[in-house]
Amino acid sequence: MKPNLSLRVSQHLALTPQLQQSIRLLQLSTLELAQEVEQMLDDNPFLERASEEGPQEPEQYPAGGATYSEATGADAASVDAENDAEMPAVTSPSDWEGDGSMDAATEDGEWGGDGMLRNGGSGDGEEADATELARSHESLTDFLHRQALALRLSELDRAALRFLIESLNDDGYLDESLESLAISLAGVDDPAQLEELVHRFTVALGLLQSLEPAGVGARDLAECLTLQLHAMNQCEEGDPAVVQAALCICRQPLDLLARRDLRRLAQACGSSEDDTRSAMALITRLEPRPGRRFADVERNVIVPDVIVKKTGRGAQQTFSVQLNPDVMPRLRVHDIYASALRGGSKGEGHQALQTRLQEARWFIKNIQQRFDTILRVSRAIVERQKNFFVHGELAMRPLVLREIADELGLHESTISRVTSAKYMGTPQGTFELKYFFGSGLGTETGGNASSTAVRALIKQFVAAEDPHKPLSDNQIAEMLKEQGIECARRTVAKYREALKIAPANLRKAL
Template structure:
């Protein structure tokens, strides 16, 4: 077979670096996006940021007080004076996004002047009264930990140094909830023999810890924790206290499973006596050390905000999550004069690509969010019970995009609505058939289950079969197993655990 050379023309999709960057930026969350931008800013000198990411951070005066004036006031005015500066990328912004208003180079200098004023004249003028309490807010003190709270009580006692050391040993063995998970015997076995510590001394130290505040600390089980609190609870009748102690020490499993008939038979009491003991137990805190936990709750910043307008619902991008970028004017002017290095040409192109892809990212998020709001108007007007079934393909066909693009946009992107904060994926879900031949959203069914269980009689709660029957009366064809699956996803206990006296 003879070998020959042939030319053939064909079309294929190539993922250019610009397209790869656009896809990567689209699937990033707000936090990941800002981390990506900070990395690019540190590597590319032709790109600069107009907005200050630390604008809302705490700034201190010379005397340690908090500066109440916004840190960006000094820097924003000069930045606005340089608008219209040449750079190419800022002029492409149509949505107030990453490539918004170009600013002058003096913005950063103005910010520096503002900070210097905080440490200089501003701090001296604010302390002219001569009084230490000048009314300015101070930094919040660090929270007190459980160990610090307990050791402060130990120092107020008249214990010997040896006893205080043993109490500190027990305190160090407590977990975040205030429980002593390690057996006291194991702690005693780890002690050096030359100290000659008796096991009874450790028991005395544990008893001292259990007598401290908060009540229930130092317990080795949930039953012991509740019993310690019941014994110290004031104003409880003796009979009720004894019954509550008997329940938590012997029948706590029955009490947790709401086996009230077994409890009444074992305690030989009526409903009223058991109800009073139940009220006492419910006043206890099963995690006494949790109030001293210093875990900071994470919060979500919305990407889009939905507001009611005259003609319906409107969607707006959240300006606080949109970084303002531009091409550095100094380097751009040097390149026009031909005085720059050849490497800056590639970095200039990368800066323009990033600004363009940022604008495209926020534009796509806005389009997808608006399309979701247009199809879920009943949800914004009436709540989750009015949610309609929606799939990714429906939004993709409407906007002329691929389903994978819609999936990237709706992942880790959040929408602030009058009903709360929701991820964009929340508005998509499966459906259940109705008797009329239509479809009902699974989200709406979950909301109905919450309403039904919230309005049920606590003495006679609704079973999964009964809930399925009530939903069927509303025209929704749903099986008992589906109701049980939705109820477990909503973290609603089964009927046996929702029953009360």
């Protein structure tokens, strides 16, 4: 084959580092963004937090307005052009509040013209930290140790009780047997010492199971329920016949209780069906995990990225959308360092410092673009789901990502990144942006009903059902059909499970 030369013209899109950073910041949650900002503040000396004392002198950029595209090559300039083409100018808080006004002065805006990202949130140090308040609690171990101090015990018994308390799991159960605990301390070489330890642990276990909460120190679920019933019996709570029937049920295989096999349980316990039914109802009110309220669970405080406020009444009711100022970082380019770099000689290391300065400017601009995109998407969601904000989830419309993407001129993947781990505070509550998107089910009129609205209807049907004759999935499907919504039984079952609603046989009142 004879070699030849040819000229070919083609186009391709290159993801520059600046564009990659913009995409990554867009998909970060509020907490992840705060961590990213802290990391950038530590790494880049040209980036600083804006002080609370008021605006400082803006950085004087060279003529030509090259605010974000000074120096370091064609890549920065090309990405600047791409981002500027997609990102609308944000000049004042009024543009961020959804009223369409852009007449306010630039210096009063959330985004200044001096390379500064301002935050209107208060930095009041006197306010209680919600996260710390949520985490403050007393552990189950501390609670039991405090009770053990009131018991008059010998040193050995006190040490055995302390060892058992430390061996409990988070639910308050003793997972290991007393023999295995004794072997872990004494080994198997000395049978006499091993027997003595088992005896001490047996006595300590009885003391442990007498402490609050009732059921702590149990080895299995049946023992946990039995301990709670014994505590009720000692306090003379409830009908003694019912409590005795419940104790008998706990001695039977628990799968009979799980299946609510009333007849077999009544025969096994030798009690009437009425007493057995009351005993089963009593058991369902017991706590299967005594240590639940002491669990060290981190409570995640959700801070909305966008706030929706209702204005007007009746037909004049409107909704304004604004960013939450508390989640917007207040950043600026360090004026002293930037001025020193411009006035200094272009010696060794000047190009590296110029690159760091450019990175700081790009970081501020990408954060600005992130919040601007979140606001645009939120406005579009509120406009399409206005009935939800007025009437609740029963009025939710079907909505897919492509509809918002086509309306805003963005890619569907961009909308997906925006709606992930971003939250909207509304008069109806706080919801993730993805909550407002849902598939549609056909109706008799040829329209579509949102899957969110269908789930709300199912929840409403179940809440209003007769507890003695709960609705089956087929009956719920028929009721939806009467509402004009075509929904198969399997779809009803899927939605019911997503709502964590038990099937009809388990919802039936005893």
